[in-house]
Amino acid sequence: MENDISILIGKDLSSFKIIEMTEVYRVDYGGIYSSSIGFFKDDTIAVAFAGQQTDENYIKTAKKPVLTDGEISFVMDNCKPATLFDEETESLKIKDRALRKLTQVEKKLLGL
Numbered sequence: 001m002e003n004d005i006s007i008l009i010g011k012d013l014s015s016f017k018i019i020e021m022t023e024v025y026r027v028d029y030g031g032i033y034s035s036s037i038g039f040f041k042d043d044t045i046a047v048a049f050a051g052q053q054t055d056e057n058y059i060k061t062a063k064k065p066v067l068t069d070g071e072i073s074f075v076m077d078n079c080k081p082a083t084l085f086d087e088e089t090e091s092l093k094i095k096d097r098a099l100r101k102l103t104q105v106e107k108k109l110l111g112l
Helices: 043-052 087-100 104-109
Strands: 017-027 033-040 059-068 073-075
Touching: 017 043, 033 043, 033 059, 033 073, 043 059, 043 087
Parallel strands: none
Antiparallel strands: 017 033, 017 059, 059 073
16 A cells, blocks of 8 residues: 555545544653554554553554545544554454453453
8 A cells, every 4th residue: 555645546535434543653752652553443442452562651542533445544634544453353362362361260250
């Protein structure tokens, strides 16, 4: 995929719409935006994903308007391509990581 909005020139945009998504992004030591990791439709999954990262102190989330057709997407505040995550896949990974942290006794108490 090209790295600018030129891929939309001449394209039928009837399948595109603007939706609010949650961006997961990196910040530097001073808390300044560094780079985007990706976007989620579901804020809960975005926050859980950010909390699972090994450098979570340098990972933040924020809601942003995104122009998308479900595959191609652009953040509306800067027209840069947005990386979309498969929320079902990431949700399963987050749940699996959380379950692996539980002891056998905790799993038994939870009925797992």
